Amino acid sequence: MRHLRRGTRVLAALLCALMLVAAVPAPAVAVTQADIDALKKDASGLAQQKKELKNKISALSDDISDNMKKKELLDGQISVLSSEIANVEEQIRTYTDLITQTEAELLDAQQREEAQYELFCRRVRDMEERGNVSYWSVLFKANSFTDLLSRLDIVNEIMDADQKVIDDLQALQVEIEEKKTALEDQKTQSEAAKTELVAKKTELNVQRERANKLVQELRASQSEAQGDLDDLSAEEEAIQAEIVRLSKKLAEEQAAQGKPSNAALGGYIWPVSSRRITSTFGGRASPGGIGSTNHKGVDIGGVGYTSQIYAAKAGTVIVSQYSSSYGNYVVVSHGSGNTTLYAHMSSRKVSVGQYVNQGDVLGITGSTGNSTGPHLHFEITENGTRINPLKYLTGYVLAG
Numbered sequence: 001m002r003h004l005r006r007g008t009r010v011l012a013a014l015l016c017a018l019m020l021v022a023a024v025p026a027p028a029v030a031v032t033q034a035d036i037d038a039l040k041k042d043a044s045g046l047a048q049q050k051k052e053l054k055n056k057i058s059a060l061s062d063d064i065s066d067n068m069k070k071k072e073l074l075d076g077q078i079s080v081l082s083s084e085i086a087n088v089e090e091q092i093r094t095y096t097d098l099i100t101q102t103e104a105e106l107l108d109a110q111q112r113e114e115a116q117y118e119l120f121c122r123r124v125r126d127m128e129e130r131g132n133v134s135y136w137s138v139l140f141k142a143n144s145f146t147d148l149l150s151r152l153d154i155v156n157e158i159m160d161a162d163q164k165v166i167d168d169l170q171a172l173q174v175e176i177e178e179k180k181t182a183l184e185d186q187k188t189q190s191e192a193a194k195t196e197l198v199a200k201k202t203e204l205n206v207q208r209e210r211a212n213k214l215v216q217e218l219r220a221s222q223s224e225a226q227g228d229l230d231d232l233s234a235e236e237e238a239i240q241a242e243i244v245r246l247s248k249k250l251a252e253e254q255a256a257q258g259k260p261s262n263a264a265l266g267g268y269i270w271p272v273s274s275r276r277i278t279s280t281f282g283g284r285a286s287p288g289g290i291g292s293t294n295h296k297g298v299d300i301g302g303v304g305y306t307s308q309i310y311a312a313k314a315g316t317v318i319v320s321q322y323s324s325s326y327g328n329y330v331v332v333s334h335g336s337g338n339t340t341l342y343a344h345m346s347s348r349k350v351s352v353g354q355y356v357n358q359g360d361v362l363g364i365t366g367s368t369g370n371s372t373g374p375h376l377h378f379e380i381t382e383n384g385t386r387i388n389p390l391k392y393l394t395g396y397v398l399a400g
């Protein structure tokens, strides 16, 4: 019984103490939940938009890269085609020269044939005039078979000589005609090939123009998206500035209430039991390789979804809310312009205005907001500027 009663008294005392702590007036007369809510509204959705923009930029970058490769191939094809066309044009020129030459030869052969025929006809006429007889009458005038053969031989000789020249000339003419026909066929084929190649080149040029235009459009979209991303980063910076402002205002109010200031820097403890750093402070390449994200804190892994998150230093909670970037996050003020931030919690255990001692539990680790796995994103702001937390957190292990 006595034990029980003593236990009850102890419990009552504890409750009183707790109520006293709870009764410490929140310094929230000017810095209120409304201010934080306004901030919350601003921050909400920013990270998601930023993420989407980054993905867009990354996708655009891939598109540009693909398109540039296609363009390079097109340029190569066009270059080869141009050489082919030049070659075909040279062939056509050669054929044209050969045809011109052949036509001259043909004309010459035709003229020689005509001349020869003319000569033959004149001879016959001469003979007729001389003997006042026709070719045939020369033969019919034979007075004997020997005479006939003799006359026939004479006629044949004349005729053979002329005929052979005429036959030769005709054969030559046929040969030249055939040669000319073959050359004209080749020329026609070359011209058809050239027409085809020129059409192909025109089409490739159109494709290349299209590719150029697409690259230009993609670049414009990319720079627009990068511009939007820059705007969002600027907004996030504005939120950070607001956090600093709130922290300073709180410090002023506390000073006005005669509370001791706690402006000393440093003195942070690890906010979780894990010492595994999965991402360090500073610039790091964005997934798409376009621009970079400036990492304003450290990521501590190996925490799962159930680790307790401790206040790295005593102070007053000035933010405890959800945002699409940080998920569930808490900001503790440690004096004017000095804060610590704890992000991606699965749950928060403190509220705005609450005073926390170093080591008090602020929440439980998780992967809320812009996070791909459970970790604690931890930031330290000193004199309004975020600094590398590893300046204070010793004994860490760097992990990939």
Ligand SMILES: [Zn+2]
Pocket: 279, 295, 297, 298, 299, 376, 377, 378
């Ligand atoms: Zn982080």
